Amino acid sequence: MINSQGVGNLFVHVSLCAISYTEHVEVTLKVNHQSAGQIKWVLISPHGTESTILPGRLLDSTRYMNLTVLTVQMWGENPNGYWRLEPEALFGSNLDGGTVEFISLKIHGFDCSLSDLRCLEPAVQDESFFTSPPPYEVTTDKTTDKPDRPSENTKSINHSVIIIVVVVAVIFIVAVIFIVAVILVVLKKKKKLCFKERLRSKNSEILENYPTEQHIPLKC
Numbered sequence: 001m002i003n004s005q006g007v008g009n010l011f012v013h014v015s016l017c018a019i020s021y022t023e024h025v026e027v028t029l030k031v032n033h034q035s036a037g038q039i040k041w042v043l044i045s046p047h048g049t050e051s052t053i054l055p056g057r058l059l060d061s062t063r064y065m066n067l068t069v070l071t072v073q074m075w076g077e078n079p080n081g082y083w084r085l086e087p088e089a090l091f092g093s094n095l096d097g098g099t100v101e102f103i104s105l106k107i108h109g110f111d112c113s114l115s116d117l118r119c120l121e122p123a124v125q126d127e128s129f130f131t132s133p134p135p136y137e138v139t140t141d142k143t144t145d146k147p148d149r150p151s152e153n154t155k156s157i158n159h160s161v162i163i164i165v166v167v168v169a170v171i172f173i174v175a176v177i178f179i180v181a182v183i184l185v186v187l188k189k190k191k192k193l194c195f196k197e198r199l200r201s202k203n204s205e206i207l208e209n210y211p212t213e214q215h216i217p218l219k220c
Contacts (some may be wrong), residue, residue: 009129010085012105014046019109021119024076026106027053027085028068033098040088046076046081046123056090079107080122082129085178091159 027043031055043051051073083105089095112119 009087009130010100010103012083012085012103014079014081014083014105014107017079017107018111019107020078020080020112021109021115021117022079022107023109024070024072025051025079025108026044026068026070028102028104028106029065030098030102031098031100032063033063033065033095034063035089035093036060036065036098038089038091039095039098040090042086042088043071044084044086046079046083046125047074047077048123048129048130049074049077049121056088058091075166076120077158078120078122079109081125082086084129088178 022045025043025045031039033039038056038058038211039054040056041051041054043053045051051068051071055070085103087095
C-alpha cells in the first residue's frame with residue numbers, strides 16, 4: 001500500500017537467481033488509485049541504475065492500472081539483491097489512499113558461468129540504498145526521512161506560467177493578423193481613390209463641365 005504517512009517505496013528481493021547477466025526486465029503492476037495514470041514509477045536495480053518505466057501523464061484519468069512494461073537500462077548487471085520501485089505523484093495529485101495490489105519482476109538474461117564474459121558480482125547494498133526505513137523494518141512513523149523532491153506547488157506554478165505564455169502568444173498573433181488586415185483594407189481603399197483621382201484629372205482636361213464640388217487631391 002502507498003500512503004503519505006508510510007513508506008513510499010516498494011521492494012522486491014531477488015536471490016539465488018540463475019541469471020547473472022541481465023538483458024531486459026519486465027515489471028508487472030496492478031495499482032488501484034484515484035490518480036493511477038498520473039503517478040510516475042521509477043525502477044532502481046540493486047546496482048543503483050534508475051529507469052523511468054512509467055512517466056505519469058497529465059491527462060490520464062486511469063483509476064485502475066494493470067500493465068506490464070519493459071526496460072533494458074539494467075543491461076549487463078547482476079540481478080541479485082533488492083530492487084526498488086519508487087512512485088511519485090505528479091500534477092498536483094498525491095499517493096494517499098491507493099493500493100498496489102500486485103507487483104512482479106521478470107528478469108531475462110543468461111548465466112555468466114556458461115560463457116567467457118566478465119560479468120558483475122551481486123551488488124553490495126548498504127542502508128543508503130533504501131529510503132528509510134529499510135524493507136525489513138517497515139513502519140508508518142511520520143518522522144520517516146524522505147528524499148527532497150520538488151514541491152507540487154512549484155510544478156503547478158510552472159504549468160500556470162506555460163498556460164499564460166500560450167494565451168498571451170495567441171492574443172498577440174490574433175492582434176497582428178487584425179492589424180495587417182486593417183492595413184491591407186486601407187491600402188486597397190487608397191489605391192481605389194487614387195485611381196479615381198487620376199481618372200478625374202484626365203477627364204478634366206477634356207470635359208468643360210468639370211465637377212464643381214470641393215475636391216482635395218490625393219498624394220498617390
